[in-house]
Structures are given as structure tokens and as C-alpha cells.
Amino acid sequence: MEIIKGISEMHKKAKEFRLNGMKIGFVPTMGALHEGHLSLMRRARLDNDIVVISIYVNPIQFGPLEDYKTYPRDLESDAKKAQDVGVDIIFAPMDKEMYQDKFSTFVEVENLTSVLEGRSRPSHFKGVTTVVCKLFNIVKPDVTYFGQKDYQQALVIKRMIRDLNFDIELQVLPIIRDKDGLALSSRNNYLSEKERRSATILFECLQKARELLENGERDSSKILHEMRSMIEKRELVNIDYVEIVDSENLERIPWVKGELLVALAVRIGKTRLIDNMLWSENK
Amino acid sequence: MEIIKGISEMHKKAKEFRLNGMKIGFVPTMGALHEGHLSLMRRARLDNDIVVISIYVNPIQFGPLEDYKTYPRDLESDAKKAQDVGVDIIFAPMDKEMYQDKFSTFVEVENLTSVLEGRSRPSHFKGVTTVVCKLFNIVKPDVTYFGQKDYQQALVIKRMIRDLNFDIELQVLPIIRDKDGLALSSRNNYLSEKERRSATILFECLQKARELLENGERDSSKILHEMRSMIEKRELVNIDYVEIVDSENLERIPWVKGELLVALAVRIGKTRLIDNMLWSENK
Numbered sequence: 001m002e003i004i005k006g007i008s009e010m011h012k013k014a015k016e017f018r019l020n021g022m023k024i025g026f027v028p029t030m031g032a033l034h035e036g037h038l039s040l041m042r043r044a045r046l047d048n049d050i051v052v053i054s055i056y057v058n059p060i061q062f063g064p065l066e067d068y069k070t071y072p073r074d075l076e077s078d079a080k081k082a083q084d085v086g087v088d089i090i091f092a093p094m095d096k097e098m099y100q101d102k103f104s105t106f107v108e109v110e111n112l113t114s115v116l117e118g119r120s121r122p123s124h125f126k127g128v129t130t131v132v133c134k135l136f137n138i139v140k141p142d143v144t145y146f147g148q149k150d151y152q153q154a155l156v157i158k159r160m161i162r163d164l165n166f167d168i169e170l171q172v173l174p175i176i177r178d179k180d181g182l183a184l185s186s187r188n189n190y191l192s193e194k195e196r197r198s199a200t201i202l203f204e205c206l207q208k209a210r211e212l213l214e215n216g217e218r219d220s221s222k223i224l225h226e227m228r229s230m231i232e233k234r235e236l237v238n239i240d241y242v243e244i245v246d247s248e249n250l251e252r253i254p255w256v257k258g259e260l261l262v263a264l265a266v267r268i269g270k271t272r273l274i275d276n277m278l279w280s281e282n283k
Numbered sequence: 284m285e286i287i288k289g290i291s292e293m294h295k296k297a298k299e300f301r302l303n304g305m306k307i308g309f310v311p312t313m314g315a316l317h318e319g320h321l322s323l324m325r326r327a328r329l330d331n332d333i334v335v336i337s338i339y340v341n342p343i344q345f346g347p348l349e350d351y352k353t354y355p356r357d358l359e360s361d362a363k364k365a366q367d368v369g370v371d372i373i374f375a376p377m378d379k380e381m382y383q384d385k386f387s388t389f390v391e392v393e394n395l396t397s398v399l400e401g402r403s404r405p406s407h408f409k410g411v412t413t414v415v416c417k418l419f420n421i422v423k424p425d426v427t428y429f430g431q432k433d434y435q436q437a438l439v440i441k442r443m444i445r446d447l448n449f450d451i452e453l454q455v456l457p458i459i460r461d462k463d464g465l466a467l468s469s470r471n472n473y474l475s476e477k478e479r480r481s482a483t484i485l486f487e488c489l490q491k492a493r494e495l496l497e498n499g500e501r502d503s504s505k506i507l508h509e510m511r512s513m514i515e516k517r518e519l520v521n522i523d524y525v526e527i528v529d530s531e532n533l534e535r536i537p538w539v540k541g542e543l544l545v546a547l548a549v550r551i552g553k554t555r556l557i558d559n560m561l562w563s564e565n566k
Contacts, residue, residue, distance in 0.1 A: 011450050019304055104393040105412070105446035111387045137448040163388035165420040167294050
């Protein structure tokens with residue numbers, strides 16, 4: 001495994017792979033790798049000749065009051081994990097090369113980014129689509145892998161790939177959870193023991209939503225009310241949003257029909273956590 | 284020569300060329316090809332294994348009151364000209380494939396696009412950078428060619444290439460002029476005979492600016508005043524803007540220093556024409 005920091009070196013390598021007809025699988029990450037990330041890499045390993053991951057804490061996708069500075073960074077430990085699952089290249093660029101003097105080009109997906117995470121984190125997706133566009137151009141993948149944990153992000157990237165005609169296949173893989181159901185996230189590291197115990201509420205109320213849906217409940221407001229009451233009873237947890245939306249356009253659906261997404265974000269102490277569940281009437 | 288209309292067919296072709304190690308030169312156009320375009324294609328022919336041009340009147344770079352509907356379209360005559368200079372592929376996509384249902388992703392270069400043409404045509408460059416990003420992803424060129432006639436456009440594309448890490452070299456080639464000095468433009472077709480005679484004022488006042496600069500004038504306002512008076516004396520011509528700016532950041536320079544751009548836009552009847560001249564103190 002190789003760690004590449006220079007953009008032009010990565011360009012050159014990727015061009016070489018392409019020229020040799022090798023299929024490149026790409027997993028963009030911000031590091032602090034956990035089993036969620038590793039599941040994407042294992043899948044990329046199965047499907048491709050070359051597996052590239054990026055580790056880059058992208059400053060422009062954090063809001064001014066968010067956790068950019070404290071976001072966990074440990075390249076050494078990440079590199080070990082990546083090597084163990086068969087990654088070929090870690091691309092870990094530097095800020096000053098990624099965002100040069102007078103950087104002024106941005107990629108934006110409209111509409112899809114104005115709801116859910118986009119409503120709570122106004123310039124977040126602009127930062128995500130811009131950096132992913134850059135990484136796609138540098139790494140030149142055939143296939144890219146995203147986790148369903150950030151469902152809206154995956155949907156936004158899917159739209160960007162379609163609209164800007166990137167010749168890249170997007171694979172979205174399932175959420176990986178801890179034994180108690182908490183979705184894996186690098187931000188779980190921020191939680192105290194007590195907060196960690198409260199955090200299971202995200203999965204618990206998604207389970208409750210599933211149960212209601214399976215039992216035939218179709219009125220979204222009733223399901224959401226039930227979820228909110230559960231969360232409000234839980235110590236230390238504050239709701240950011242709980243929503244039931246169409247899984248394609250992310251518009252709220254008052255009455256359940258077709259394929260939907262139940263998505264929520266909460267704050268536990270200083271930590272913001274998200275989770276979601278896809279559900280379809282016609283399984 | 285081949286005319287390709289389907290995006291996926293173009294993707295496939297470009298991928299094949301790349302895989303065979305062939306160098307792709309790309310000239311994006313809106314058709315109505317003239318010697319300006321052809322000079323780019325001839326240069327592309329010299330430098331590359333494969334020359335691709337696109338012919339696409341991109342709806343999203345026209346304002347609501349602009350000439351999208353009347354812009355000249357003649358694929359047959361364009362194809363003949365392209366073939367004569369050795370173009371391999373004309374990529375001529377369809378609107379409904381370029382801008383699918385719920386198209387919502389845009390590429391924007393900030394700052395550089397708020398002056399000159401960007402001030403007069405507010406969403407123009409957003410449309411240009413978005414379509415060029417799409418075309419780059421589809422055609423996968425090694426080198427792309429733009430004319431200096433649209434100097435600001437070339438500069439904006441250069442910034443986009445740098446910021447988004449496109450692995451593409453940009454070549455900007457000189458303005459091609461008619462015998463009387465009028466810069467070639469597809470929009471010259473709109474001019475009546477009388478308007479055509481008035482239109483030489485653009486080049487004439489750029490020549491005047493050059494003369495003043497060569498003679499040591501360094502006060503931009505004096506040069507601009509001289510240019511404006513010349514234009515105002517010419518029948519049928521209305522000034523949109525006349526400016527002297529830094530050739531890198533396009534900021535106005537009151538006192539001439541380093542490399543500068545003299546740029547102007549005028550309206551003659553319903554036709555809007557632009558022209559420009561680079562000038563450097565240290566030649």
C-alpha cells in the first residue's frame with residue numbers, strides 16, 4: 001500500500017492505471033476509519049483491480065461552528081486498517097494544494113440540498129460536492145462507494161454524477177451498526193459513556209417507525225409523533241429533525257406511499273448524530 | 284469524420300481512445316463555425332491523435348432576453364468545415380439528454396465572473412462552466428482549445444480547470460479578424476450591411492488604445508475616455524462597457540502597470556459584440 005499526498009502524483013498514477021485498463025474503485029473518506037468505511041473498501045476490493053481511498057478532512061464542508069478542528073485525525077492508525085482490507089493507495093492531500101490561493105470554483109446541487117442535513121448545515125453539501133468533484137477528477141475512478149448512513153449525501157452525489165456526466169458508477173452500501181444498533185460514525189468517538197448509552201435512541205426510534213409501518217400505519221405525522229416522544233423521554237438528547245420523506249426527491253410525505261426514507265438528526269451534548277432507514281410498501 | 288449525438292456513445296469512444304493511449308484534443312463550440320473556430324481545430328489537429336469538437340447551443344448560458352432562439356444553427360455546413368480541417372468527431376448532443384428531468388447541478392466560478400461579461404450577462408458564466416464541465420467529463424480531452432476573443436471565458440475555464448483539478452491542458456489562441464479588423468464571431472451574421480460597417484469601431488478603438496499605450500499614456504481613464512468618444516461618434520453603436528483591467532484577476536486598474544486587458548462590449552442594433560486586446564508594459 002502506498003500513501004500519496006501530491007495531487008499531480010495521484011493524477012499520474014490514476015492515468016497509468018487507466019491506460020493499463022485497470023478498474024479503479026474509490027472510497028472517499030475523512031479518515032477516523034471504522035467498520036462502515038471498511039465495509040466499503042472490502043466491497044471495492046472485490047469489484048476492482050485497484051482500490052484507492054482518500055483521507056481528507058475537507059474544511060469547506062464544515063460550518064463555522066462545527067467540529068472541523070476537533071474532527072479525529074490519525075493517519076497512522078487509518079493506514080493500518082486500510083492496508084488490512086487490501087487498499088492499494090491512500091490519497092491524503094494537503095489543504096494548501098486542495099484549496100490554492102484564490103480558489104473560487106464550486107459545484108452545487110440545488111433542491112436536494114435544501115432539506116434535512118442541508119437545512120441544518122447550510123453550506124455543507126456545497127463543500128461536499130465540490131471536494132468530491134475534485135477527488136473524482138484526481139482519482140479517476142470507475143466505481144465509487146458511499147455509505148447509506150449519509151443517505152442524502154449519496155443521493156446528492158448520485159445527482160451530481162448524472163448531471164455533470166461523470167463516467168462513474170455509484171454504489172451505496174448498507175449502514176453498519178454496533179451491537180446495540182448505533183450506526184457507526186467517526187463522531188461516536190466524541191460521546192461520553194453516558195451519552196453513548198443515550199445514543200441508542202436513534203436506532204430504537206427507527207425500529208419503532210418500522211414496527212408502525214409494518215403494522216399498517218400510513219399517517220406520517222403519527223409515526224413522527226411517536227418517534228419524537230420516544231426521543232424526548234431520553235436523557236441528554238435534543239432533536240434536530242425527524243422526517244419522513246420520499247426516498248428519491250426528499251420531499252416530505254404526509255401519507256406513506258412507495259419508497260420512503262425515515263431520517264433523523266439529534267444532538268447529544270456537543271455531538272450531532274444522524275441515522276436513517278429506507279422502507280418500501282412494495283417489498 | 285463521425286457525428287455522435289448520444290452521450291453514452293461519446294463516453295464509450297473517448298474511453299476507447301484513452302485506453303489506446305491516444306491524445307484527445309477538444310474544441311467546444313456552439314456551431315456557426317468561422318475561421319476563429321477553425322484555427323482552434325487546425326491547432327488541435329497538429330497537437331493530438333484525435334480531434335473532437337462539440338457543437339451545442341447551450342440553453343443555460345443565454346439570458347431570458349438573449350438570442351438563444353435565433354442563434355445560427357447549420358450542422359451540415361459546420362460538418363463540412365470541420366471535416367476539411369481534419370476533425371475526427373463532432374459531438375452534437377441533444378438538449379433532452381444534456382439537461383434531463385430535474386437537472387440541478389451547477390458549476391460556478393466566483394469573483395472572476397462578476398465583472399465585464401458577467402456583469403452584463405448575470406447567469407452566463409454559470410451556464411458556460413456547467414456545460415464545459417459536462418463536456419470535459421464526456422469527451423475526456425487531454426487538451427482543450429479556446430479563443431482569446433472570449434478572453435474572460437477562457438480565464439474562467441482556466442480557473443475551473445485548476446480549482447476542480449481537471450487533468451486537462453488549456454490553450455488560448457489569438458483572435459482571428461476580418462480584413463477590416465472586425466473580430467470573427469457567429470453573431471456578425473446578425474449585422475446588416477450598414478451595421479457591419481459601423482462594427483469596425485471595436486477594433487479601431489482598441490488600436491487607438493494600443494497607440495496611446497505605446498506612446499506612454501498610463502492613465503486608464505484618459506485611454507477609456509478617448510475610446511468612448513470614438514465609439515459615441517459612430518452611428519448605430521451603443522456602449523455596454525469599455526474597461527481596462529488586470530489580465531489575471533480582471534480588476535479595474537486606474538494606472539497602467541504589468542499585463543492588462545482592454546475589453547469592450549457594444550450593441551449595434553440588436554446585436555451585441557465584444558472584443559479585447561492584451562497589452563503588456565514589459566514586452
